[in-house]
Amino acid sequence: MKKKIASIGEFGLIDILRSKTSCSSDVIKGIGDDTAVVKMSSKKRLLLTTDMLVEGVHFTKDSSPKAIGYKAVCCSVSDIAAMGGIPKHAVISFGVAPSIKLDFILKIHQGMKTAAKRFGVNIVGGDTVRSENNVINVALTGEVNADKAVYRDGAKVGDKVFVTGRLGNSLNSGWHLRFMPRVAESQYLVNKYKISSMIDISDGLVPDLDHILKGSKVGAILYEKNVPLRKDANIEKAYYDGEDFELLFTVSPKEAKKILSQKKYIFYHIGEIVRESIGLLSVDVEGEEREIKMKKGFVHF
Template identity: 55%
Template sequence: MLTKLSQLGEFGLIDLLKKYKGGGASVIKGIGDDTAVVPLDAKRYLLLTTDMLMEGVHFKRSAPPRSIGHKALACSISDIAAMGGLPRYALVSLGVPGNLSWAFVRDLYQGMDTLARKFGIAIVGGDTIKSARLVINVALTGEVNKTDVVYRNGARPGDRIFVTGALGKSLSTGRHLKFTPRVKESQYLVRHVKPTSMIDISDGLTADLGHILEESKAGAVLEEKRIPRRAGAGLRQALYDGEDFELLFTVPARKAALLRKNKFYPIGEIVARGRGLSLQDKTGKLTKIRPRGYTHF
């Protein structure tokens, strides 16, 4: 009990907390995916997600407040997209320092409002408290057809691995403050190919692929030359930088050809679990790599 949170790490902490499940209400999927999944009606599931952003960790106070608002909502929309769903209702809670101006808070909400309108999301409530640092929490619901929902656990050896866009340097280029969540792409995917697994890249390519591999009990080979990089980003940054918010997903090989023509990027293949995660260079040589990326503690 003397263990410090910094020793546990973010995922160690989640492991300790996930035994506290409450009870009574019916749950389709609890902790362990991009959102929780609960019953809605005969045809659909309700998706539930929440994301907390703090100044100094996820944004700087010097960033444009509109962008901070945009990001706060966009992160949660990205998680709904990663399940194959559409976002619906948001609750927004703020911890605000006393010295923050009214204009700052107004602009922050305008950033959120603009994105919410674009995606047909209603902001229906929230809470505000005074706090030493600016903290924003967005809880978001979504809806998904039962036949469309995509989890992290369905990747099988032979499946091709894809991403929806270039990776790396999202934080240093400021892209993390203005990205468009991949809802349109996700809808295309569930309609046309039905991915076997999907996640949004928040912790980094290898870290988030690691979540898919763990849940799917599989390994993977990534092809170095195929990984799309943002301008100026090296291989390491594409592999390990966080906050890209592209979708990472797997599809059976026979469906892969359709996607290549539609601006989805094939980056590797799912293999048996025993082979772990490795990177293949231009000459075909395989190097084992460890899934790691941005950690919050």
């Protein structure tokens, strides 16, 4: 118990907190998925997520305040999309230094409103406190029909693995400040097809796929030639960079066929789900297989 947080990492800390938390029967998913899922009625589920952005970690004093606000709301919106849900109501906490310019806060708020308007979110409340470092917390609710909610633990051997867009180099390209949470794509997918598992890529393709693999007790093979790369990205960046905020999802071969033949959105078929004992393999453009270690993506400690 003398361990420091740095030696445990974010996922370790979440695992420890989860193991020490018990919930009542109306909680369908607690700590550990993209959002919590709570029973609202027999047909409706309430989704609940929270994201903290810290100056010096997620943004700097030189970041555009509008972009900070936009990103703060969109991170949470992306979590709701990853569950198959529709974002609804946000409460926002500002920890700000007394010396900060009102104009800076108002521009952050403007960025938040841009995101809120785009994705149908109502900003309904908040808290403002003094803090040496600027900190923003967005807590967001969402709604999903009980039969449309998608979790991390439903991937089956034989399922196909898809992503909604290009990966890698999100930080250097500035994508991490102007990304589009895939709410429309998510709604299209859950309303038209049976999605077996889904997550948004915030930590990196490999770390986030690993959440699905662990949750579903399966392995996967990724085809490098199929992984869509952002400008100036390579396969390593696509695998580990993080903050792409694309959706990563799995479907049965039958559903995959239908998805590949539709024209409304481009979804990239990047791999297959295999037995857990196989682990995670990557096939390069020459057809060579290599084992992928769960390396660090964008981790917070």
